[in-house]
Amino acid sequence: MNTIGTKKNLTLPRRSLLKGMAAAGTVLAAPGIIGRAVAQSGDVIKLGAPFHRTGIGAAYGRWYERTALAAVKLINEQGGINGLPVELIIEDDGTDPKRGVEAVEKFSAEHKVDAIFGHLFSHVSAASAPRAGELKMPYFLCSEAHSLAAGAFNRYVFQPSISDVKSQVSSMAPWITDNLGKKVTMIYPDYAFGYDHRDNLRAAVEAQGGEIVGDIAIPPTETSYTRYLPRIPLNTEVIYHVLVGPGVLTFVKELGEHLGSQRPEIFGFIDSLEAVSFDIPQLAYLEGTHFWEAMPRYAQPNQTSFDKFYREKVGVDANGASVDDPKSVATFSHMFSVWETLFAMKKAMEMADYKGPKQKIAMLEAMESITGFEESNEFPQGRKIFNGKMHQSFAQQNISKVVDGKLKVVHTVSPEDTLYPDEADYTKMSF
Amino acid sequence: MDIVPYLLLATLEGLVQASVLMLTALGLSLVFGVMRVVNVSHGEFFMLGAVAAWVCANLIPGPPYVPFIAALLIAPVFVGALAWAADWAILKRINYNPEATIVSTIGLMYIIQQMTLITFGPDAQAVDAPFYYTVRFPWFGYSGYKFFIIAVAFVLVGGLLYLLRHSKVGLFMRATQFDKETAQNFGIPVTKVYSGVFAVGAMLAAIGGVLVVPSQQAHYLMGHDPLLLSFVVVIVGGLGSIPGTIAAAILIGMSDGLLSVFFSPTLAKIFSTLLVALVLVFRPQGLFGKAGR
Amino acid sequence: MSIHNKKLFLLCLATLAGLFVLQFLLSDYLVLAFTRILILAVFAMGYNVLMGYTGLVSLGHAMFFGAGVYGAGLSSYYLGVSLPVAFLAGILAAIVLSFLIGLLALRTQTVSFMIVTLMFSQAAFLLILYFSEFTGGDQGLTLPTSARSFSLFGLEVDMTSDVARYNLALTVFGVVLLGLFAFTQGPVGRLLVAVRENEDRTRMLGFDTYAIKLLAFTVSGGISGVAGALYGLMFGYIGSAFAEFKISIEALLFTLVGGPGTLLGPLVGTGLMTLLFDRLSGVTTAYLIVIGALLIVVTLWFPTGILGTLRDRWLPWLK
Known part of the structure; x- marks a missing residue:
């Protein structure tokens, strides 16, 4: 016998029914909830950040968010990009490819962002990158997936910081x-x-x-x-x-x-x-x-001033843990890519004098014309070679040994020694 | 690796799996046996046990075994109280209708899971084992704590069986299970028995969670697999049959261990889910049950 | 063909007309959201055939939705067939799968039926993960650019265009809605309801109730497959997330909220719930808590859903 959804056993007081309907109606009809999708380009640069707040990537997502907030704060303190303040809009993608795609669509259609950045897990980015291309939305990966350099994506996708x-x-x-x-x-x-x-x-x-x-x-x-x-x-x-x-x-x-x-x-x-x-x-x-x-978790004896500056801004101590909780260890070898990607986007936007979506193509072409980044506060992980055809950065790599319970860098590979022959040329694709 | 160490490791893993499973599945089986309802939120009670162990480890000072023992006592009480409240607030009001119970316990599952996400966070957290000792075999090492899990589970299950057979509470439960109306006529407080059974079922799952967490990590989504496997065990063992559940827990735990080591854990899960479906279709009384009553 | 329930028929037509007009009023994002709602409403309508009209609660409809997604997606990805052909392949896959599962699962009842459907669905989900080399597993597969447009009878349709997608979804929704109107409001529909209200009596009247239930199961699974195939092809991505437990629960929730056993209930439920999830996911990461709370609220106080309550109190033709 089935009793769900049939009339049997039904003793529904009218009052609770009306209450329920009223509650549902209020939630959905509250002013400003629906239809606030108003494009407002020109006065602010909106960046969409789909981070892994929940799901299997949650530990990375938390630190990506923290790094992004620190970088955006710094950029705005320094006067924003081309005089426009930067606004960060964060959505949780649940480290789930389906939700990742939905987040990209939401950023594009509802928030009307200028660009999207911050996907890490490769199954999420593999699903989201093609959709970003269809929506003609600049999409910056903070992921190590090789798919981009292998030519699997499109002209709107870049990986300007972390190596594949x-x-x-x-x-x-x-x-x-x-x-x-x-x-x-x-x-x-x-x-x-x-x-x-x-x-x-x-x-x-x-x-x-x-x-x-x-x-x-x-x-x-x-x-x-x-x-x-x-x-x-x-x-x-x-x-x-x-x-x-x-x-x-x-x-x-x-x-x-x-x-x-x-x-x-x-x-x-x-x-x-x-x-x-x-x-x-x-x-x-x-x-x-x-x-x-990619970036040493423990501050090394030859620590650069850039590394020090970056740790201070993000709130990470010399052991790679949060300054307010030494038990909370950062995802130090990945999260720098959020920081550096934001500054790479800033550089491309400045080169194209980006004020809004009208300069989108110019911004993407500027990005493709970049050949590298110098080690600096903006690029604390180190010098990078950027291959505009493959849309991919090549950075130095470290091998560390565990000595007395800490990671000590014993070998470093320079960016030049991480190169391999070109596998793709996105500049030949149309926008 | 040779076949001997492979088999040994598979057997050990299977035994650990079987012992935890025995506890959690017994909880589910008890609830089904006495109340004739399926509790889909059972896996979340397991997860709450694990999370409670982590909370204890963080709040209670002292060497790791102190918070561990505290968790073994506190977690089941807390989870049992929660289950009791859920029974009062929801199950009683839908009169233990079997289908409505499934739907509302699915609801409860999401509520517990998401509340844990809000309070405990999305990260997996480790809890120190009460002691740290590795048993060295010639080919590999194996956590001594896992042997401890096996021992505790068997002691607890033995105690529970004894209570069911020889105590007044056990008698009440068996009488209610056998015939609810008659039991009521003999003055057995059936509604109290129901609430009690639901709480005890949840407590068993919580203990399973506390035991497992030092060898895994506490995570808000960890209830899923224990729920699935408990389902498998309870159905293969014959819904509501306690000895059947224990036999099935050992069978499923061991075969899962062997299949996982020799083939792949995913294949092992496919095998057990299909087994449940086919048992229900072709042999609804379970593999070990007798037909009809 | 004579129409049995004229008021409901007119309401269906008015709903379709309203949905058509909606695309000129809504913002870009809401048009996209409503595209999703229409497809998921088709899924819930399929679920409703079994749950609402026939009284069988399945916890495994994700596998039929998934069969549609993968049947369509894989034939497009590997065989390169055109989108209409892939769409039909997805539906066929769902029909075959639901017929086979129905043959087995319908030997059981109530709680056993729920668990059997749940377990078959879990097995299907795990199989997708196990054969990840072929299915893409967790990561899924993105359909190639060539599979993002098609021409049918001289009509060029571009799947990357929001307008094309909305109207395609609306067309499929309309066809399913009117098809189900004929199916549920006619003699077959009355048989389904007879099985729901009293299976034994229906059997004693000389009807083969197993066959009736199998028909309902297959139609229900087939329509779920329509939704899955459409979803996969329209958004150009297939992945195991489309076959997981949560998808089955969503179909159940949408139907429960809207009103099981009412033709338009699933649309109402899907619309309300999808918009609610969308708003809440911006507020909290734990937005799924709403699923939980509503499942309980609905079973406790609201067992016939929104349209079901309207039907029982004021509008008896709303079924």
């Missing part, structure tokens, strides 16, 4: 095979970002005469990892791990438990430890292992 996975991996691989070992087992997330690592690492390691002996893909929503670990072959010399998602701390803990003291060499991408503090006994085994870092 291909250049990161191919610049790390020679160092790994030379210094750590040639038989590599890789552990990576089971989606596009992980596949970029898988494909490029295999190619790069084999080019160095090494061999991939184990290949373990883990879904990013996983919460328990022990069951994957017996697939690490016993002849492994180096474990290469890169993981994302809410369970990364559990992953590194369980990896340590599983391996014990006779561990092989370990090379991780800092993604596996982003937003995670590792001064707990279970992670003591990481001592002596190596990590890739």
Whole structure:
């Protein structure tokens, strides 16, 4: 017998019905709720920021937001862009591709923003970038996905700050095979970002005469990892791990438990430890292992004034944690891309004397004409080569070793050594 | 790795899985057995247990085992009270209608989950284990705490079975389960039994959550998998049958462990969800139940 | 064909006319929002055939919506067929899947039926993730530019144009609405309601209730597939998010709020809920809490939804 939605068992007092209807009506008809989509170009530059406030990317999203707010505050203090103040509009995309696309549409149709920036997780950006192109909306990635440089997107999409996975991996691989070992087992997330690592690492390691002996893909929503670990072959010399998602701390803990003291060499991408503090006994085994870092989490002895300035503005201490809560560790090797991307957009807008959507094409062409960025307060991660054809930046990469529970940079690869032959030319595409 | 360590690890993982599952699924099974309703928000009670353990770890000073023991006591009480309130505010008012209960507990699931998101935040939080010890096998190491989970779960389930069989409360519950009207005629306070059972079911899930959190992390979406697996166990074991539920928990936990290690965790989940659907279609009394009553 | 319920028929026509005019009054963003609402309303209308008219509560309609999304999306992505063909492929996939699942699931009743549909739907969702090399999994697939426009009978339609999309969605919505009018207000519709009100009596009157329920299940799944196929092709993206549990719950919620067993209820429910979600997501990240609160409020105090209440009190023809 079904009683939902039929007349049976119905004893509905009229009063509660009317109340309910009145409440629903008020919410939807309240003044200003519907139809406030009024375009107001010319007096302010609106930037849409779809951040991962919830979902598997939440830890990154929180820090992206914090960095973006700090950068926009600074830009406005310095007089805005071309004399116009910058307004930041943030939406949560739930680290979900479907909502990511909807956020892009909302920014474009309702908020009428001038540009969108800040997507990180590659499954979200892969879904959103084509839609941004259709809507003719400048879309700046703060993501490491290789898809853009590989020519998969369109002329409206740029990645002006962080390097893509291909250049990161191919610049790390020679160092790994030379210094750590040639038989590599890789552990990576089971989606596009992980596949970029898988494909490029295999190619790069084999080019160095090494061999991939184990290949373990883990879904990013996983919460328990022990069951994957017996697939690490016993002849492994180096474990290469890169993981994302809410369970990364559990992953590194369980990896340590599983391996014990006779561990092989370990090379991780800092993604596996982003937003995670590792001064707990279970992670003591990481001592002596190596990590890739785009930007060193711990202030190094040769810290630049730019790095210092950036930490101060965002509110991050010398250990890469929040100044008001030392337990809250930043996603330091990724969030700089939000800062730098905002300043890259500012530079392109200034070159095109951007005042509103009328100068949109000029702004995009200005962006394509840029050849690089100097290390500065605006680009604290370091000098960059920008390839206008591929819409992609190439930056320096660091290898850090865990020494006394802190990450110490032991090797740096210059931007020139991360380049690879052009794979795309967006300038030949139409707007 | 050779087959022996592979099998050993799969068995251990399966056992841990089975013990936690036994606790959570027993909660679901008890509620279904006595009240004949399905509680879809059961996984959220599990998650609340884990989050409560994290709160205890942050508020209560002392070595890790102090807040852990506190959480083992506080979490079930808190979650049980919440469940009791939900029973009073919602289930009682819809007269435990089976379909309306499913819809409203789906509602409850979203409310608990999103309230946790607002208060606890979207990040996964780690909780220290009450002790830290790694058992070293020749091929790999294994967390000693996980052995502790197995032990605690079996002790708790044993105690619960004893209570059900030999106490007055257990008698009331069994009488209500067998025939609600007759039980009422014999002076058993059926409505109180209902509220009590709903609360106890939630408490079992909460204990499962407290036990699991040191080996995983507390997260507002973590209730989903335990709910799904508890469903599987309760249905395969025969809805409402306690011994069936325990047998099924061990079977499903172990097979999930083996399938996950040898094939892939996703494949293991596909297998168990299809199993539930097919059991319900072709053998509604469960794999271990007898037909009809 | 004689029309059984003229008042309702006129109201349907007036609604369609109103929706057509709406595109000239609303802002760009609301036109986009209403495009989505129309497609999701088709989904809820399909759900309503089973839940409202036949009295079977499914918790797994995401799999039929997903079958439409993937049937259409994958045939466009891999086989490069034109959009109308892909659209039909999506509908066909949903019809076949719902017929097969219906054969099995309809052997069970009430609570078991809810759980069986839920489990099949979960299995379908996990299969999409498991075969991620082919389906794109979590990440999904973006349809190529060539699949963003089509011509049919000499009519060029550009899927990137907001106006084209709105009117296409409205056309499909209108066809489904009128089709369902014929289906539910005629003799078949009365049979469905008879099964809902008293299955045993209907069977004793000599009707094969299993066949009636299977028909309702397949029509319901097929219409859900129409919505899925349209959604996937129109927005050019397919992904596992379209097959997850939340999608099934949305169909249930939209139908419950609008009024189960009323022809226009799903449209009302979908419209109200979608706009509410949209506004709330700007206010709080925990906007899904509204789903929870409303599910409870509706079951407790509002079991026949908005149009159902109007029907019971003042407008008996509103069904």
